[in-house]
Amino acid sequence: MWFSTEQNVRSTIMDATIVTAIISLVGSFFVVAVTYWFTKQREREAGWRKEKLAYYKAFVESLSGTVEGDSTPDGQRAFAKACNNLLLFAPQPVIEALDAFR
Secondary structure, three states, X not given: OHHHHHHHHHHHHHHHHHHHHHHHHHHHHHHHHHHHHHHHHHHHHHHHHHHHHHHHHHHHHHHXXXXXXXXXXXXXXXXXXXXXXXXXXXXXHHHHHHHHHO
């Protein structure tokens, strides 16, 4: 009987060790997955900001082609294209300001 009780204690300790190892493994995978997801999200946001900056730069450059006295048909086309690109991603206050400007 004593041998049986000792074996049950060892079995219980072994079960707890296995459960702890499994929880640690699952937790590690979870941390890796969440870290990867957040890193990719930051990379996508950085790419989106870079693209938006390029569109804003093109818009500001196109303004020089619409200044009275220097206005050319090519400048007007560049300005119209830049405005259309801004409409794709700009927040509502920027769109309203652009409409008021035109």
